[in-house]
Amino acid sequence: xxxxxxQTMRHLIRSGLVAVVAVWVAALAIATNIATELLPQWPWLExxxxxxxxxxxxxxxxxxxxxxxxRQSAEVTSGDRPTNPMAGGPDETPNAPxxxxxxxxxxxxxxxxxxxxxxxTESVPASNLPPRNPHFTGREDAIARLNRLVSGKRGAAIALxxxxxxxxxxxxxxxxxxxxxxxxxQITWWVRAESELTMVEDxxxxxxxxxxxxxxxxxxxxxxxxxxxxxxxxxxxVLDNASDATTVRNWVPGGSGDTLIxxxxxxxxxxxxxxxxxxxxxxxSVAYLINSSSEFAAGNDQTSAEMLAExxxxxxxxxxEAATYMEAHRLSLSGYLHLFRRTEAQGSRLTELAVDYPRTxxxxxxxxxxxxxxxxxxxxxxxxxxxxxxxxxxxxxxxxDQALALKGxxxxxxxxxxxxxxxxxxxxxxxxxxxxxxxxxxxxxMHRLVAEATRSQLTSDGMNALDWVHWVARIVAASMPDDTWxxxxxxxxxxxxxxxxxxxxxCGTLPTPEAGELLTxxxxxxxxxxxxxxARNCLRKALTFVRSLEGPYSMRVxxxxxxxxxxxxxxxxxxxALNYLELSLLITEELFxxxxxxxxxxxxxxxxxxxxxxDFETSQAVLELSLGIxxxxxxxxxxxxxxxxxxLGRALSKGGSPVNARSALxxxxxxxxxxxxxxxxxxxxxxxxxxxxxxxxxxxxxARNGIARAISITENTYGPDHPNLESYLRQLSEIETDMGELxxxxxxxxxxxxxxxxxRSARWAERLRDS
Numbered sequence: 001x002x003x004x005x006x007q008t009m010r011h012l013i014r015s016g017l018v019a020v021v022a023v024w025v026a027a028l029a030i031a032t033n034i035a036t037e038l039l040p041q042w043p044w045l046e047x048x049x050x051x052x053x054x055x056x057x058x059x060x061x062x063x064x065x066x067x068x069x070x071r072q073s074a075e076v077t078s079g080d081r082p083t084n085p086m087a088g089g090p091d092e093t094p095n096a097p098x099x100x101x102x103x104x105x106x107x108x109x110x111x112x113x114x115x116x117x118x119x120x121t122e123s124v125p126a127s128n129l130p131p132r133n134p135h136f137t138g139r140e141d142a143i144a145r146l147n148r149l150v151s152g153k154r155g156a157a158i159a160l161x162x163x164x165x166x167x168x169x170x171x172x173x174x175x176x177x178x179x180x181x182x183x184x185x186q187i188t189w190w191v192r193a194e195s196e197l198t199m200v201e202d203x204x205x206x207x208x209x210x211x212x213x214x215x216x217x218x219x220x221x222x223x224x225x226x227x228x229x230x231x232x233x234x235x236x237x238v239l240d241n242a243s244d245a246t247t248v249r250n251w252v253p254g255g256s257g258d259t260l261i262x263x264x265x266x267x268x269x270x271x272x273x274x275x276x277x278x279x280x281x282x283x284x285s286v287a288y289l290i291n292s293s294s295e296f297a298a299g300n301d302q303t304s305a306e307m308l309a310e311x312x313x314x315x316x317x318x319x320x321e322a323a324t325y326m327e328a329h330r331l332s333l334s335g336y337l338h339l340f341r342r343t344e345a346q347g348s349r350l351t352e353l354a355v356d357y358p359r360t361x362x363x364x365x366x367x368x369x370x371x372x373x374x375x376x377x378x379x380x381x382x383x384x385x386x387x388x389x390x391x392x393x394x395x396x397x398x399x400x401d402q403a404l405a406l407k408g409x410x411x412x413x414x415x416x417x418x419x420x421x422x423x424x425x426x427x428x429x430x431x432x433x434x435x436x437x438x439x440x441x442x443x444x445x446m447h448r449l450v451a452e453a454t455r456s457q458l459t460s461d462g463m464n465a466l467d468w469v470h471w472v473a474r475i476v477a478a479s480m481p482d483d484t485w486x487x488x489x490x491x492x493x494x495x496x497x498x499x500x501x502x503x504x505x506x507c508g509t510l511p512t513p514e515a516g517e518l519l520t521x522x523x524x525x526x527x528x529x530x531x532x533x534x535a536r537n538c539l540r541k542a543l544t545f546v547r548s549l550e551g552p553y554s555m556r557v558x559x560x561x562x563x564x565x566x567x568x569x570x571x572x573x574x575x576x577a578l579n580y581l582e583l584s585l586l587i588t589e590e591l592f593x594x595x596x597x598x599x600x601x602x603x604x605x606x607x608x609x610x611x612x613x614x615d616f617e618t619s620q621a622v623l624e625l626s627l628g629i630x631x632x633x634x635x636x637x638x639x640x641x642x643x644x645x646x647x648l649g650r651a652l653s654k655g656g657s658p659v660n661a662r663s664a665l666x667x668x669x670x671x672x673x674x675x676x677x678x679x680x681x682x683x684x685x686x687x688x689x690x691x692x693x694x695x696x697x698x699x700x701x702x703a704r705n706g707i708a709r710a711i712s713i714t715e716n717t718y719g720p721d722h723p724n725l726e727s728y729l730r731q732l733s734e735i736e737t738d739m740g741e742l743x744x745x746x747x748x749x750x751x752x753x754x755x756x757x758x759x760r761s762a763r764w765a766e767r768l769r770d771s
Contacts, residue, residue, distance in 0.1 A: 125186050125187070126186070126187045126188075126189065126206065126209035127180055127187070127188045127189065128189055128190050128202075128205065128206075129173065129176050129177060129180065129188055129189075129190050129238075130173060130190060130437075130439065130445065131437075131438075131439070132173065132174070132177045133170055133173065133174065135292075135320075136170060136174050137284065137287070137288050137291070138280055138281075138284035138287070138288065139167065139170075139171050139174070139280075139284075142160075142171050142275070142277060143171065143174065143175055143178070145275060146158060146171075146175050146260075146275070147175075149273060149275070150258050154233065154256045155233075155254060155255055155256045155257065155258070156258045156259070156273070157252055157254075157258070157259040157261070157271060157272035157273065158258075158259070158260055158261065158272055158273050158274075158275055159242075159261040159262075159263060159268040159271070159272040159273065159274050159275065160172060160260065160261065160262045160263070160275050160277050161262075161263050161264065161265060161266050161268070161274055161275070161276060161277065162264070162276055162277035162278060163264065163278075163315075164264055164317075164448065164449045165315050165316065165317030165318060165447075165449050166277045166278060166279060166315065166316060166317075167277065167280075167316035167317070168262040168263075168277045169240050169241065169262050170316065171277060172238050172240065172260050172262050173190075173238075175260070176188045176190070176236055176238055176260070179236060180236075184236075185234050185235055185236045185257075185258075186234040186235065187206070187209065187232075187234065187235035187236070187257075188235070188236045188238075189202070189203075189206050189235070189236070189237050189238070190202070190238050190240060191203060191237060191238060191239050191240065191251075192240060192241070192390075192392040192393070192498070193239035193240055193241055193242040193243075193247070193248050193251075193261070193262075193263075194240075194241045194242075194243065194390070194392070195247075195390075195498065195501060195502075196247065196251075197497060197498055197501055198390065198392065198498045199222070199239070199248070199251050200218050200219055200222040200251075201218065201494055201497070201498065203221075203222040203225045203226065203251065204218050204221045204222050204225065206225050207221050207224065207225050210225060210228045210229075211228075212224050212225060212228060212721070217529060217530030217531070217721065217722065217723060218529050218530070218531060219530070219531055220530065220721055220723070220758055221719075221721060222251070223758065224721060224758055226250075226251060226253045227758075229253035229255060229257055230253050230254055230255035231255065232255065232256070232257060233255070233256035233257055234257065235253075235257035235258070236257065236258045236259075236260065237252075237253060237257065237258075237259050237260070238259075238260045238261075238262070239251070239252070239259065239260070239261045239262070240262050240392075241262055241263065241392075241448065242261050242262065242263040242265070243263070243265065244263070244265045244267075245265070245267065245268055245270075245271045245272075248261065248271075249271060252271060252272070259272070279313055279314035279315050279316065280309075280314040280315075280316055280319065281314065282306065282309060282310075282314060284314075285305075285309035285312070285314045285319055286302065286305045286306055286309055288319055288323070289305040289308060289309060289319065289322070289323065289333060290302070290305050290333075292323035292326065292327065301333070301334075304332075304333040304334045304337060305333055307337055308322065308333055308336065308337045308340070311337065311340055311341070312340075317447065317449060320434060321367075321434060322336055322340070324432075324433055324434035325367055325371075325433065328432055328433055329371070339367055340367065369454075369457060372429075372433075376426070376429055378426050379426045379429045379430055382399070382423075382426050382427070382430065383430055383435055383436070383454055384454055384455075384458065384468060385399070385468070385471075385472055385475075386436065386444070386446055386451070386454075387446070387450075387451040387452075387454035387455050388451075388455065388468060388469055388472040388502070388503055388506050389472065389476075389499045389502055389503065390498040390499045390501070390502040391445060391446040391447065391448050391451050392445055392498075393439060393443050393445065393495075393498075394436075394443060394444050394445065394446060394499075395442060395443055395495060395496075395499075396423065396427055396442050396443065396444060397442050398475055398476070398479055398499075399423055399475075427444060430444075431444070435450055455468075455506075465506075466510070469503065469506045469507055470507075470512055470514045472503055472506075473503045473504075473507060473512070473514035473515060473517075473518055474514050476496060476499050476500050476503055476518065477500075477514060477517045477518050477521060479492075479496060480492070480493065480496055480500075480521045480525075481493070483524075484521045484522070484524045484525040484528070485524040485525065485527060485528035485563075486528065487528065487681070487717065487718065489525065489528075490525075490528070490529065493525045497522060497525060497526075500518050500521070500522045501522070503518060504518055504519065504522075511544070511545040511546075511548040511549055512545070512549075513549060515545055516542055516545040516546045516549060516556070519538050519539070519541050519542035519545065520538075520539065520542045520546075520556075520559070520560055520563070522538050523535045523536075523537075523538030523539035523542055523560075523563060523564075523567070524539075524563055526538060527539075527563065527566070527567050527570070530722075530723055532567055532570045532571050533571065535563075535567050536564065536567040536568065536571060539560055539563050539564040539567055540564065542560050542564075543557065543560045543561060543564055546560055553587050553590065553591075554587070555587070555588070555591055557583075557587060558583070558584045558587035558588045558591070558602070559584075561580045561581070561583045561584040561587070562580070562581065562584040562602055562605060564580045565577045565578075565579075565580030565581035565583075565584060565605065565606075565609070566581075566605060568580060569581075569608070569609050569612065574609065574612065574613045577609050578606070578609055578610075578613070581602070581605050581606040581609055582606060584602050584605075585599070585602040585603055585606055588602045589602075594629065595629055595632065595633060596629070596633070597629070597630060597633050597634060597638075597640065599629065600626040600627075600629040600630045600633070600640065600644070601626075601640055601643075603622050603623075603625065603626040603629075604622075604623060604626045604640070604643055604644045604647060606622060607619045607620075607622040607623040607626065607644070607647055607648075607651070608647045610622060611647055611650055611651045611654070614654075616651045616654045616655040617655065619647070619651045620648060620651045620652065620655060623644050623647055623648040623651065624648065626644050627641060627644050627645065627648070630644065636671075637671055637674060637675070638671075639671060639672065639675045639676070639682075641667075641668070641671055642667075642668040642669075642671040642672045642675070642682070642686070643668075643682075645664045645665065645667050645668035645671070646664075646665060646668045646685055646686045646689065648664045649661045649662070649663075649664035649665035649668065649686075649689055650665075650689055652664060653689070653692070653693060658693055658696060658697070661689075661693060662690065662693045662694075662697075665686055665689045665690045665693065666690065668686045669683065669686050669687065669690065672686060679713055679716065679717075680713070681713055681714065681717040681718070683709075683710070683713060684710040684713050684714050684724065684728070685710075685724075687706045687707065687709050687710040687713075688706070688707055688710045688727070688728055688731060690706050691703045691704075691706035691707040691710070691731060691735070692731065694706060695734075695735055695738070700735055700738055700739050703735050704732065704735045704736070704739065707728055707731050707732045707735065708732060710728050711725065711728050711729065711732065714728065721755065721758065723755075725752075725755055726752050726755040726756050729748050729749070729751055729752035729755070730749065730752045732748055733745045733746075733748040733749040733752065736748060
């Protein structure tokens with residue numbers, strides 16, 4: 001009897017025993033009810049001795065069948081025992097250890113415990129709110145209106161809109177902190193909504209609190225978070241500094257929780273209730289100024305406070321800047337009023353350079369600028385550098401780690417042998433003047449209007465802003481790992497990606513080496529995280545820049561073309577993929593010759609795409625040539641050989657050579673295990689390919705072990721939502737069906753369907769973004 005037939009027979013025997021047990025238990029229940037007079041007595045069972053004898057007989061029969069069922073289950077388990085996944089299938093040694101195989105099969109049995117889509121246990125307290133402003137004052141009317149809006153309707157969405165510097169974010173922050181203190185929400189989450197990248201990253205950080213493991217695909221994980229929030233009611237999401245309704249529409253969860261949006265943009269019809277935020281009223285302004293400066297010298301009278309409030313337009317940011325300066329320099333209200341009036345003309349000129357920048361804020365900033373330029377030029381240089389980064393969460397470690405090695409436009413102002421303590425002093429000076437806000441020991445925040453004024457003032461000071469952009473671009477690029485595609489780089493890249501995007505925004509369309517490097521590294525990172533469309537867009541621009549700077553046939557052109565070809569391949573644009581990969585191979589071969597590892601690697605990528613378009617013969621020829629080069633230059637066990645063998649194995653399988661295909665894939669597995677260990681993510685596609693071949697050969701146990709191991713490695717490395725898991729789970733479900741495990745197969749297929757639906761939602765959102 002074949003293994004599959006034997007397994008099917010055991011499954012039928014076990015099912016029959018279960019059915020018999022069910023009949024016996026039902027009869028036992030009826031007899032017990034009759035014996036205890038819970039049912040009408042039947043005439044033929046009026047003898048109580050007969051009655052209880054029947055109950056005893058049924059009980060004994062049930063126990064006997066239970067023992068038989070246990071023995072049969074043990075036989076089935078023994079018969080289905082997984083083979084060693086380190087071995088190749090039917091030709092494995094009979095004494096191969098099986099303990100290691102059970103470790104990889106364990107996640108399969110745990111599939112019963114998976115919920116599908118977003119995995120939510122229960123709502124747990126979670127918050128990432130920025131620190132509360134201890135000097136928050138006034139705005140009780142705005143807070144009261146927010147309370148009325150959120151209490152009058154479940155699932156409220158409110159947009160605080162108004163001019164820059166009006167205090168929208170501060171109102172939202174104070175409201176969120178009060179609501180959290182009062183236990184009104186279990187989850188209070190702050191999301192930087194200036195760009196889609198920052199929104200996705202901040203939403204992804206909420207995943208663990210909701211029981212969702214953050215996978216490699218940021219957009220899929222963020223989409224899972226949004227879906228999960230819709231089924232909950234005790235959360236507040238703050239989308240801070242949204243550019244417009246279109247940008248945030250896909251990321252407003254809806255449902256029964258509350259969403260608070262801050263924006264300079266006014267129209268929010270159809271998405272949120274608008275709440276206009278204007279300046280302070282005069283009484284609030286005067287009270288704030290007097291309270292902030294009451295300890296200083298004479299000149300802090302009511303009249304001076306009213307005059308200064310009027311000059312500042314009652315704008316909260318301008319009032320804060322003025323109060324900070326007065327506190328730092330021990331200056332009275334009347335003294336600051338005199339200084340403000342002398343600087344006002346310059347502020348008006350600066351306002352012409354900064355779009356939507358209030359004159360009063362420009363003037364108060366200029367007063368700080370003049371003092372820094374005279375007394376602390378290093379702090380001013382640091383402020384200028386910060387101004388070109390994403391303002392929400394600036395890592396100060398960029399300066400200590402990278403800026404020292406890179407010559408800046410005015411490097412003499414910032415000591416190039418600066419110590420951490422000296423950097424700390426400069427950051428502290430900016431924080432004391434309220435030009436930056438401390439977030440933690442290694443991060444600061446910066447108001448967007450302050451950043452805008454700082455950049456605009458460079459032109460007024462006779463400096464070239466582009467020099468600063470390129471300097472900051474070099475710093476950010478140098479802080480990124482060389483390989484930004486691999487998952488080892490993701491923690492650093494998650495933090496740096498928003499800053500790279502912001503610097504590129506400042507770079508504009510002018511091709512520069514710094515912009516080209518940033519685009520390449522950012523594109524590779526996005527491709528690794530699964531945001532292939534965004535990756536392709538970055539890499540297309542990178543290729544244009546690099547070609548413009550270095551000509552059409554440089555090595556950097558080949559590097560970018562290779563990344564772009566793989567991105568197009570992943571998106572299914574096979575003609576474009578072949579064009580880019582052929583270009584990359586042509587340039588590499590021209591520069592390094594045919595007997596070169598890089599040439600072999602590029603040929604391998606081309607061979608993969610040829611395989612995917614169905615040209616198996618050409619793919620096989622290219623891959624075998626590449627393998628010969630790699631073996632000659634680096635030896636048979638070089639990891640690149642595994643990459644080439646894995647593709648060759650699939651090409652041989654499609655070409656009708658399953659035995660050779662299995663041999664190629666098994667060699668790839670051995671090389672990868674030797675190079676990276678038994679749990680390396682590089683193994684997964686090889687294990688999946690071997691599993692398919694083993695299933696075709698009828699070796700179902702080895703096939704199940706192999707694909708279960710691929711699933712386990714993928715989940716442990718990338719989380720339970722990685723795109724590859726869908727195909728791996730379907731493959732496992734089919735094998736379980738072949739083995740007669742129909743219920744288990746159905747559960748696994750259900751999880752694959754849930755992943756498919758999640759990916760489809762993410763792709764739909766991606767198409768909306770592209771449109």
